[in-house]
Amino acid sequence: MTGADPGARQLDQTPTWAVSLVCAVIVVISIGLESILHHVGEWFHKRKKKAMMEALEKIKAELMVLGFISLLLTFGQNFIAGICITEGAANTMLPCPVRHEQTGEHQPALEHQPAALEHHRRLLLYEHRLLSAGAAAAACKPGHVPLISINGLHQLHIFIFFLAVFHVVYSAITMCLGRLKIRGWKAWEQEAAANENSLNDPTRFRLTHETSFVRGHTNFWTQTPFLFYLACLYRQFFMAVRRADYITMRNGFVSVHLAPGSKFDFQKYIKRSLEDDFKVVVGISPVLWTSAVIFLFVNVEGWYAMFWLSMMPLVVIIAVGTKLQAIITQMAVEIQERHAVVQGIPLVQVSDKHFWFAWPKLVLHLIHLTLFQNAFELTYFFWIWYEFGLRSCFHKNFNLQILRVIVGIGTQFLCSYITLPLYALVTQVVIYLYLK
Known part of the structure; x- marks a missing residue:
């Protein structure tokens, strides 16, 4: 060069x-x-496992896209660094305060942090070396600076590598937690299969409010909308799927979809349904890429937009979990309103009208968006830690950043271990009963 x-x-x-x-x-x-x-x-x-094969192909395709982006950055770095903008434009919407490297005005803020100071010094030396190598490409007239320096492009390369690695890791964690949750339902499946004749005995009459499913979901709080959703909000954390819920859902599916006396492993079927849902949430659509660009765009010093954006996945996934719990509770309320006496296990009847805008797939899209945003934010945090240090200007309020990471990890666990399996259970009953 x-x-x-x-x-x-x-x-x-x-x-x-x-x-x-x-x-x-x-x-x-x-x-x-x-x-x-x-x-x-x-x-x-x-x-x-056809669905998992398709999910793996999606992961390969996304890794190829990230690799192609990295190749474009490498091939076009001289052209990008040769684009000049005014210094005024270059100093607007910065994620950190302006640092005057030659005068060292930003150095005193790091005097009490030797490790961070040494890290910034190494970055400064590295940048000077790379910028000298690209001096011809980045030569701008006075009052102008490169759009992005060679060193900035190198840091973008590192960020893309982080995205690729963390995307695979988050995908694996999401699937493992979901399967772990559904594996816990295996004992209920074995119990239901062993006692299927006694549970569905047509001579076994009971009042609806005496059944475990209805009794566990109907109370005084179902009469008030505020208490109704407050209880559903609580249940998703501590009683997301109970034994009575699983057996009742299983009975609703088997009664409508299979002949009496048929042997069917509903737990294994839900596991395959989870794999189908995973095939969807593992992809990265243009809408999600757009949200990532917006995420980077609003990361401006003093806006605190990163903190509020990091709260969005948690809010969305709590709303989705509350809605799914509300659908289960509505099933119980409708059973109680329709019948005074039931034979065997209550038969749930539900359709897609119970979902927002009568669109069950909207819930899956919201889960998909939540997982992507949460993964992107955590990836961004660890990339900042690697490139600029844990206590860099990006993390001016360090305690706030630690809170973001804790919220992100909690959101990942809540979404993968509770919400996604719950969605797989509820929607299978909803979709097939609706098609019937």
Whole structure:
């Protein structure tokens, strides 16, 4: 590159063993990753998990998109760094206060933080070295600066790498937590299958309010809308799916969809349904990419937009969980209103009208948006930590940032372990009863 630092060696002055060694390591890592994904795909194929195969293909496609973005940044870095803007425009909407590197005006704020000071010094030296290497591409007339420096583009490369790695990690965590929750229903499935004849005995008459399902969901609080939703809000944290809920949902599905006396593993079916839902939430749509760009755009120093945006996934997932609990409670209330006496297990009757805008898939889209935003925010935090230090200007209010991370982890757990399995259970009963 023209204008390079005289002390920096180019490839024509670099030992061939060094170049080949670095290339070999990169190739081995890439082939190893591809081999792992291939074996995972073969394992899904042997177990006939079509939905998981499609989810894996989506992850591969998204990794390819991220790799292509990184390739474009590498190929076009000289062109991007050669775009000049005025210093006034360059100093607007900054995520951190303006730092005058040559005068060191920003240094005193870090005097009591030796580690952070040393980190910033290393970043400054690295930036000077890269900027000198790209001096020809980034040469701007007086009063103008590059749109993004070479060092800034390098940091974007690191951010894309973080996105790729964390996307795979979050996807795995989401699926593992969901399957772990549904695995806990296996004992209920075995009990229901073993006692199916006695549970559905047509000579077994009971008052509706004496059944476990209706009794657990109807009380004085169902008469008041505020208390109704407040109770549903509480239940999603501590009683998301009870034994009576599962058995009643199972009975509703089996009674409508299968012949009497049929042997059916409803828990295994819900597990496959979860995999179908996971296939949807693992993707990254243009809408989600747009939300990520907006997330970066509003990260302006003094706006505190990052804190409020980090609260959105939690608010949305709590609202979704409350709605799902409200649907289950509405089933119980309707059973009590329709019948005074029931035979065997109460038969739930529900349709998509119980959902917002009569659109069950809207709930899944909201879960998808929540998982993506939450994962993006946590990825952004760890990238800032890696690039600028834990107590950098990005984390001026350090306690607030720690709160964001705790909320993000809690949201991930709540969404993956409680809300997504609950959605898989409720919607299967809703969709098939509606189609019937």
